[in-house]
Amino acid sequence: MPKHAVEANFDGLVGPTHNYAGLSWGNVASKSNVNAVSNPKEAALQGLAKMKRLADRGYVQGVLPPHERPHIPTLKALGFTGSDKAVLAAVARENPSILAAASSASAMWTANAATVSPSADTSDHRVHFTPANLSAKFHRSIEHVVTGRVLKSIFADDAWFAHHPALPSVSHFGDEGAANHTRLCSRYGEPGVELFVYGQVAFNEQAPAPAKYPARQSLEASQAIARLHGLKDSHVVFAQQNPAAIDAGVFHNDVIAVGNANTLFYHDMAFLEEEKVLADIRSRLTGTELQAVRVSSAEVPIEDAVQSYLFNSQLLNTADGMLLAVPGECREVSSVSRYLDDLVKGDGPITSVEVFDVKQSMRNGGGPACLRLRVALSDDELKAMHHGVLLNDALYERLTTWVEAHYREELSTEDLADPMLLDEVRKALDELTGILGLGSIYDFQI
Ligand SMILES: NCCC[C@H](NC(=O)CCC(=O)O)C(=O)O
Numbered sequence: 001m002p003k004h005a006v007e008a009n010f011d012g013l014v015g016p017t018h019n020y021a022g023l024s025w026g027n028v029a030s031k032s033n034v035n036a037v038s039n040p041k042e043a044a045l046q047g048l049a050k051m052k053r054l055a056d057r058g059y060v061q062g063v064l065p066p067h068e069r070p071h072i073p074t075l076k077a078l079g080f081t082g083s084d085k086a087v088l089a090a091v092a093r094e095n096p097s098i099l100a101a102a103s104s105a106s107a108m109w110t111a112n113a114a115t116v117s118p119s120a121d122t123s124d125h126r127v128h129f130t131p132a133n134l135s136a137k138f139h140r141s142i143e144h145v146v147t148g149r150v151l152k153s154i155f156a157d158d159a160w161f162a163h164h165p166a167l168p169s170v171s172h173f174g175d176e177g178a179a180n181h182t183r184l185c186s187r188y189g190e191p192g193v194e195l196f197v198y199g200q201v202a203f204n205e206q207a208p209a210p211a212k213y214p215a216r217q218s219l220e221a222s223q224a225i226a227r228l229h230g231l232k233d234s235h236v237v238f239a240q241q242n243p244a245a246i247d248a249g250v251f252h253n254d255v256i257a258v259g260n261a262n263t264l265f266y267h268d269m270a271f272l273e274e275e276k277v278l279a280d281i282r283s284r285l286t287g288t289e290l291q292a293v294r295v296s297s298a299e300v301p302i303e304d305a306v307q308s309y310l311f312n313s314q315l316l317n318t319a320d321g322m323l324l325a326v327p328g329e330c331r332e333v334s335s336v337s338r339y340l341d342d343l344v345k346g347d348g349p350i351t352s353v354e355v356f357d358v359k360q361s362m363r364n365g366g367g368p369a370c371l372r373l374r375v376a377l378s379d380d381e382l383k384a385m386h387h388g389v390l391l392n393d394a395l396y397e398r399l400t401t402w403v404e405a406h407y408r409e410e411l412s413t414e415d416l417a418d419p420m421l422l423d424e425v426r427k428a429l430d431e432l433t434g435i436l437g438l439g440s441i442y443d444f445q446i
């Protein structure tokens with residue numbers, strides 16, 4: 001008997017060092033906003049407002065904490081020595097790019113935190129988690145250790161939850177987590193089809209690959225995760241992302257496609273072999289028919305999809321259809337705004353569209369979907385997880401007050417060397433682990 005299950009969304013709380021350092025070659029927004037002055041307070045409040053609106057509508061909404069940044073242990077591992085203050089001064093003088101990388105608040109994009117397979121799909125009927133190694137970018141490659149600690153602390157009971165370490169941190173096994181993974185199913189508690197989308201085949205130099213920008217996810221990484229999670233071949237599809245899309249700025253598949261339940265919303269340039277991908281999903285999906293909502297390049301050119309982040313939207317079940325939670329930028333790009341008006345007038349599965357303002361994150365290439373990690377949980381699993389991170393009115397109030405008290409309203413890359421910033425961050429995060437009831441998860445607490 002399949003169990004009743006819900007989809008919980010865990011959003012990354014934006015950290016106090018949110019800044020624009022231009023760290024992500026291949027991510028157009030990150031590059032074009034390099035050295036702009038950020039507003040960490042506004043960023044965190046925008047994220048919390050999104051979480052609150054969805055929680056208020058009855059969705060199970062969780063929070064994942066920011067990571068400690070600047071990360072002194074990373075700088076020490078690179079040979080900077082002495083007191084924290086001396087380390088910051090030396091790295092700022094010798095190589096400010098390394099300081100920026102060790103200071104990024106990029107853990108906010110929790111779609112890249114891990115790949116999660118619900119218990120209905122896995123061979124041991126537990127929920128499986130693998131933190132993403134994010135090996136394509138140095139600033140992101142340092143996230144998986146703390147991500148793993150956080151996930152273990154929240155999903156602690158090994159009767160229900162299984163945790164794997166990140167894959168070997170090298171480009172052959174480059175893994176970007178749920179941003180390149182979506183699950184199609186009839187209901188969340190039924191076995192589904194896990195669609196893994198990769199950018200390159202690492203061990204085959206002849207295979208198609210992008211020419212300009214890096215492919216962050218490899219087929220070999222996706223296959224390893226499917227093995228680790230105990231997924232049957234009959235419930236898995238591996239699909240190559242169109243290299244031309246990566247070269248147009250689609251650095252993750254969730255910039256060009258999003259799936260929920262039986263619906264796949266995607267752009268015609270998303271997949272290298274579109275027809276085969278759809279056929280593979282159709283032949284494996286049980287209990288429902290795939291609803292493929294295809295957006296053509298004639299309706300929305302790929303540049304407009306990248307600029308607006310149309311596909312980096314959350315696709316959520318409602319009582320009478322599905323809601324597409326889009327970033328505000330979708331209303332600023334005329335082809336996309338027109339498309340959305342027509343979409344809800346049609347008789348397809350997507351019945352409503354709502355706009356969310358996450359501009360601070362968008363300027364670094366992260367829309368509503370980047371900011372959340374989806375975890376389908378049965379009623380028992382939901383009961384078994386740590387509830388201190390689930391957003392309710394009281395937690396929203398506490399976190400808003402906490403942000404107001406600890407976050408700056410302006411941050412430039414020069415400010416990252418300020419030793420006061422490090423003190424502010426540690427004080428704030430120490431308080432946060434108390435608020436969320438997570439125990440010691442940061443290096444400075446251990
Ligand atoms: N899923 C969205 C991820 C966005 C993220 N941006 C960044 O890391 C930009 C950081 C900066 O440039 O300061 C990335 O490219 O992985």
